[in-house]
Amino acid sequence: MTTMDEWLTHLIDFLSINTSNPPGRNYGKAIKFLAPLCLKAGLEIETVRIPKEIIPGRTNLLAHRRSPGKPRLLAYSHIDVVPADEGWKPFEPRIKEGRIFGRGVADMKGCIIAFLAAAHAVKDQPWSWDATLMVTTDEETNQKAQLEYLMRERIDGLRGATLLDLDSAFGYVSIGGLGHVAADVTTHGVSVHSGISHTGINAIEKATAILNALMELKKKVESRFSKVPTNPEIGIKTMQSKLNINVIEGGLKRNIVPDGCRIEIDRRLVPEETIEDARRELEETLAPLKKDIDFTLEFIHATPGYGAVSESAEKMGRCLEKVTGSGKLYAIMGSGDLLATVAEHGWQVVGCGVGRERESNFHGRDENARIEDIKAMSKAIELFLTT
Ligand SMILES: [Zn+2]
Numbered sequence: 001m002t003t004m005d006e007w008l009t010h011l012i013d014f015l016s017i018n019t020s021n022p023p024g025r026n027y028g029k030a031i032k033f034l035a036p037l038c039l040k041a042g043l044e045i046e047t048v049r050i051p052k053e054i055i056p057g058r059t060n061l062l063a064h065r066r067s068p069g070k071p072r073l074l075a076y077s078h079i080d081v082v083p084a085d086e087g088w089k090p091f092e093p094r095i096k097e098g099r100i101f102g103r104g105v106a107d108m109k110g111c112i113i114a115f116l117a118a119a120h121a122v123k124d125q126p127w128s129w130d131a132t133l134m135v136t137t138d139e140e141t142n143q144k145a146q147l148e149y150l151m152r153e154r155i156d157g158l159r160g161a162t163l164l165d166l167d168s169a170f171g172y173v174s175i176g177g178l179g180h181v182a183a184d185v186t187t188h189g190v191s192v193h194s195g196i197s198h199t200g201i202n203a204i205e206k207a208t209a210i211l212n213a214l215m216e217l218k219k220k221v222e223s224r225f226s227k228v229p230t231n232p233e234i235g236i237k238t239m240q241s242k243l244n245i246n247v248i249e250g251g252l253k254r255n256i257v258p259d260g261c262r263i264e265i266d267r268r269l270v271p272e273e274t275i276e277d278a279r280r281e282l283e284e285t286l287a288p289l290k291k292d293i294d295f296t297l298e299f300i301h302a303t304p305g306y307g308a309v310s311e312s313a314e315k316m317g318r319c320l321e322k323v324t325g326s327g328k329l330y331a332i333m334g335s336g337d338l339l340a341t342v343a344e345h346g347w348q349v350v351g352c353g354v355g356r357e358r359e360s361n362f363h364g365r366d367e368n369a370r371i372e373d374i375k376a377m378s379k380a381i382e383l384f385l386t387t
Helices: 003-015 027-040 105-121 144-154 194-199 203-221 275-291 311-324 337-345 371-386
Strands: 044-049 059-065 072-078 094-096 099-101 130-136 162-165 179-188 225-229 238-240 242-250 260-269 295-303 348-351 368-370
Touching (some): 003 027, 003 099, 003 371, 027 059, 027 105, 072 105, 099 105, 105 130, 105 368, 105 371, 130 144, 179 203, 179 275, 203 260, 203 275, 260 275, 275 295, 295 337, 368 371
Parallel strands (some): 072 130
Antiparallel strands (some): 044 059, 179 260, 179 295, 225 238, 242 260
């Protein structure tokens, strides 16, 4: 058995621990499982109990290989996985045709093991980084407050650090993601029986004017492209701004004029756009409709976008190219809590992973990763840590 085979066996064991979130199962068991593996990889471990005022019952793990004076590296990971239907035995991992199947292998237990295997392989060599691995919880629901606590109280050397985000995909280095503005427009009407609708105000019918205005704005928004490249496999060459209406809710019964209709706006921002600009643009688009329609616009949540080619990302590109023959740098067309922290601390983002976007079924049935990709990613991380 080679050392890498040993790590793949550890991965199978790790995948057998059901860390579904929600609700956040077996976190303690998963941390207890990983702690000795971090030691085996030559890292010093520190368990961090998240204060119960933030969230009760959460322990995170920090694993260090400190070399003061060298550039700071924060490797990010999470142990939770999205829940799975029982149809495919998600927590009984199996190997078939060169792939490991199991919930979380691509997102993202496979890359935690790839990192630890890499750290282990270069345990006796000097590293080019002052490194800390963060093993966190609740990424699949909401870990914003937990991340803020770790950054504020428990992790030093944040300014200008390199973030090795192990929660990304295989085949390229990811260098950022879209910002996000979530907003709701609710129209207000007067509910009456359908037969005397002329005495009421139909909130759904009023919402059509709002929708039309938003569809006009969509054209304008989606004509904006960033300078930052994205994976051309998805059909665009650089990041694109987005405006989508993905949920509409209103009405009670066929014969009742509705008194409310809520439209959910999902706005994605390229790094060149600010949250404030996107908010103002929505307000200005809808403001002229105020004279005819009673509606409210509410901002639910926002995270900034980020995307830049950095020295660290280029370095990982070279490491990946050495191992796989290709080391492109792309921003992903997704958003996340982590990106807010990135912007705040001026980090260089280097994202990598072991799952392939088009075949690993992230979050789906038969989630899988190629064994060769896990090995290749681990090899690339080895080079990244030591060169
Ligand atoms: Zn993930």
